[in-house]
Amino acid sequence: MANKEPTKNSQARMIRSWMLGLHATHITDIGGRLGYFAEMRRHGGTASAEALAKALELDPWRTKVWCQAACAVGILQADGDTQFTFAPFMDELLGDDAPELLTSHVLASLSRDFPAYPDAFRTGALKTFHDHDADFFHHQGKVSALRAPVVVAAARKLPGMEEQLAAGGRVMDIGSGSGTVIARFAQEFVNCRVTGIEPLPYFVQASRKMLQEQELSERVDVCSVGGEAMSFENECDLVTMVQVFHELPDAKKVDILRGCQRALKPGGSLLLVDRCAPETGADLHDRRFTMSILEQWFEVTWGNIVNTRSDILAMLHETGFRVTQENPDIVPTYWTFVAQKQD
Numbered sequence: 502m503a504n505k506e507p508t509k510n511s512q513a514r515m516i517r518s519w520m521l522g523l524h525a526t527h528i529t530d531i532g533g534r535l536g537y538f539a540e541m542r543r544h545g546g547t548a549s550a551e552a553l554a555k556a557l558e559l560d561p562w563r564t565k566v567w568c569q570a571a572c573a574v575g576i577l578q579a580d581g582d583t584q585f586t587f588a589p590f591m592d593e594l595l596g597d598d599a600p601e602l603l604t605s606h607v608l609a610s611l612s613r614d615f616p617a618y619p620d621a622f623r624t625g626a627l628k629t630f631h632d633h634d635a636d637f638f639h640h641q642g643k644v645s646a647l648r649a650p651v652v653v654a655a656a657r658k659l660p661g662m663e664e665q666l667a668a669g670g671r672v673m674d675i676g677s678g679s680g681t682v683i684a685r686f687a688q689e690f691v692n693c694r695v696t697g698i699e700p701l702p703y704f705v706q707a708s709r710k711m712l713q714e715q716e717l718s719e720r721v722d723v724c725s726v727g728g729e730a731m732s733f734e735n736e737c738d739l740v741t742m743v744q745v746f747h748e749l750p751d752a753k754k755v756d757i758l759r760g761c762q763r764a765l766k767p768g769g770s771l772l773l774v775d776r777c778a779p780e781t782g783a784d785l786h787d788r789r790f791t792m793s794i795l796e797q798w799f800e801v802t803w804g805n806i807v808n809t810r811s812d813i814l815a816m817l818h819e820t821g822f823r824v825t826q827e828n829p830d831i832v833p834t835y836w837t838f839v840a841q842k843q844d
């Protein structure tokens with residue numbers, strides 16, 4: 502069926518839905534941070550604002566305002582005049598580790614950059630990924646945990662990779678962040694060795710602590726350097742780079758790909774998972790590009806450049822890689838490139 506022609510009223514409804522979405526994101530984020538969702542669950546899914554406020558030692562009137570606002574956007578429902586309950590499926594969707602709750606945390610962290618946009622657009626001022634605060638890094642790390650299983654599953658499907666890693670192969674993850682990908686490889690392949698390359702001290706410390714707690718430190722290490730400073734030669738069966746390529750300084754991207762080439766054994770594979778910028782007008786309305794376009798928008802003042810698929814392919818070819826696969830569906834909302842070091 503053809504899409505209905507927009508009317509002035511339907512466009513106005515769309516604008517109102519943005520406003521509701523903005524509020525719903527912050528209501529969800531603040532509800533998660535203050536512990537309202539977890540507390541409601543402890544009350545069997547239904548509680549009064551008074552009971553929530555008392556259990557969490559929060560202001561009762563503000564808690565009631567939060568509950569009412571959560572009802573207005575459809576997160577909660579009134580149960581009688583004083584009790585609140587989860588709207589259908591919201592309990593499950595907003596669980597402590599559920600993707601929807603984590604995403605709203607990150608969105609709320611990201612939205613703190615926007616007040617500085619007008620000035621930054623005039624002056625070109627930058628606030629890089631690394632200039633953010635611990636709360637931002639913490640939430641980035643939690644979202645990354647959602648991608649890790651999908652990335653390892655994608656690696657497992659590369660020809661011969663499962664056997665190589667099971668037999669004690671070596672993986673290197675560039676920009677290993679909170680360490681979720683490196684830990685996941687080590688958990689799934691109990692003989693493999695894994696190295697993370699990570700320049701941000703917050704992530705280096707957090708991931709080393711996590712690896713120690715999970716008793717993985719013997720097989721997994723984290724090098725506290727940027728990809729441009731690594732010096733490995735013919736050592737790895739697999740190099741991964743997940744949601745990192747667009748974070749690299751543009752002038753260093755090709756050099757870092759060369760470093761990946763050197764680190765790989767002949768025939769080894771690079772698994773590069775990242776956003777791809779639109780190349781045509783039609784791409785702007787293609788849902789596969791929506792998250793990439795928005796990612797470039799909320800990172801426009803970080804100095805990051807989301808490359809097009811053609812740019813990435815050209816850089817992979819320039820550095821001598823043979824691209825064996827590219828697919829927008831393996832890791833949802835990302836483009837996945839598999840490139841091989843020639844024998």
Ligand SMILES: C[S@@+](CC[C@H](N)C(=O)[O-])C[C@H]1O[C@@H](n2cnc3c(N)ncnc32)[C@H](O)[C@@H]1O
Pocket residue numbers: 630641642644645646648675676677678679682698699700701704726727728729742743744745748749750
């Ligand atoms: C969006 S995070 C992604 C982290 C992780 N790969 C994941 O999947 O969640 C980008 C990461 O790239 C790292 N990074 C930034 N510049 C880098 C560089 N020059 N070399 C290696 N990593 C870098 C950041 O410190 C950060 O950990």
